[in-house]
Amino acid sequence: MCQGLYRALRGQVNGLGYPSDERLMPYLELARFGSVALIRTFDLWYNLIFALVERWRLETHTFHLLCAECTVTLEDVVLLLGLLIDGSAVTGVSTISEPATLCYNLLGVSLGDAESKFTGLRFSWLKAKFEYLSINATE
Template sequence: MGSLIKNDGHISNTVNNMGPYRALRGRVNDLGYSLDERLMPYLELAGFGSIALIRTFDLWYDLISKLVKRWRPVTHAFHLQCGESTVTLEDVALQLELLIDGSAVTGISAIAEPVSLCYSLLIVSPADAEFNFTSLKFSWLKANFEHLSINATEHEVMCAARAYIMHIIGGLLMLDANNNRVHLMYLPLLSDLQNVRSYSWVSAILAILYYELFRTTKPDSVDIGGCLLLL
């Protein structure tokens, strides 16, 4: 591996030099709460219907750690004894049933009026005292959207669908291993649920996974994020 990586800063060199064993950590991947069947038409409209059916699963972090030791950042590939292998756009599209082609998933990192944005698209917002918040806690999403009223209007159901998609994005597809939150910059992309499928979510998911694999090749990294289900 040392001859393949040729990088003193790579975790594989630490292992080759008899350094301490490192097992990466990550958050438990699940969607937080049971899916209300009334949300499904809107999740399917947005292109997230299949992903919404994924339930809690266990990750083998020892195996993921071993894969990271085989990751070469220059080629974005795992160097294995049988040759090179990697996660491709097609892999992501087939496993998650998302489209590859589409507009880039981009957003504003600092939302000017986050409270107004949440009231507009979710009907509810975190404490008004937090004027400058940039993310939503999963616990807050669960507390406010887990139990949908039996008399919920179509608008309320659509808002609950947006909240569920936010949980999917931050808890499964593009998760941050150090944070139990999802960034608010994704919420404006969900304003028109019919338009959500026009974005290339596959490209964004793969880019973040590649970044996490690159970042965790550093020996001092202990947490890994991204869509680990793909590994």
């Protein structure tokens, strides 16, 4: 048996690590993300994850099980997280001509010159900037 074919499966859990500010809850509820915001901890079943990883087929994006093939659907996510999915899908190419300006207008801060090629925001950057709301934060 060649050891290069196998590697240990290690888990990594990324969570907020801090309680969310209660002033945000009405907005999260309005966006129908209130139930997701309440998820703090969860157990990872490494044996189950490893079994699924072994059965994943990248070519078809499905799990090959003894009984049939299956994949994770948006409906599965809805049922697991309690999200309400309605309205039109958000797809397509962005037509935002100045994303850094939009970021500044919405958040009051934008990426620095080092990240001038604005293609998205990292959660680590958001956490560093917005981990705690200031006492006089506006809507």
